[in-house]
Amino acid sequence: MAEAAQGTDWRSWQESWDRQQEWYMPDREERFRVMLDMVEAVVGSAPRVLDLACGTGSITDRLLRRFPDATSTGVDLDPALLAIARGTFEGDDRVTFVTADLKDPAWAEGLPHSSYDAVLTATALHWLHSGPLTALYGRIGQLVREGGVFMNADHMIDTGTPRINAAERAHRHLSLIHMALAEPTAERFRIYGEHADGDTPSPQWHADTLRAAGFAEARAVWSSPSDSLILAVR
Secondary structure (H helix, E strand, C coil): CHHHHHCCCHHHHHHHHHHHHHHHCCCHHHHHHHHHHHHHHHHCCCCEEEEECCCCCHHHHHHHHHCCCCEEEEEECCHHHHHHHHHHCCCCCCEEEEECCCCCCCHHHHCCCCCEEEEEEECCHHHCCHHHHHHHHHHHHHHEEEEEEEEEEEECCCCCCHHHHHHHHHHHHHHCCCHHHHHHHHHHHHHHCCCCCCCCCCHHHHHHHHHHCCCCEEEEEEECCCEEEEEEEC
């Protein structure tokens, strides 16, 4: 097994994951671009970054290609995704990976640093319900240095616009499937609901909760019909 791992083309696995994610989110690169634009605007081009729920290291990959003097700590629980991340960045002393469960109140104890210029996450925290997410935001507020940033790009639903939400959801689902599977897939969503396990609160909820967690300012800096990128400044 060790020999097979040593011969694995981890970069190909990383690129395969990116292609799979882009199938669901055609605007994925745009949100990453805006995220890194705002990192540079607020904390500069050599930040110490915490890549939260990092998966295969997609944010870290783009961060280091754009900012060669940056460093990154990736945190995740998924052993398969972390294997790809560790393999992709093996030998790069700018990158560290930590296995941790973000639902564990002590998850941050294994981090190599006590504070970060930027904490970044994308398409991950929708798995948390608002209670655990509020607790997580409180801990993040303690990790971001004064003047630093937190950004979360994810699926966020404004419950005040139910007809717009329904139209967007129906269009998105149909655009992802072959027409032969349109009706069975529609029935699947009626049975199981959205992909997210959490309650996907609105962008305003995220901004309000981050301010309550100690951030001085917070608002959406990018959005699509279904997703938003929230930026909070400590």
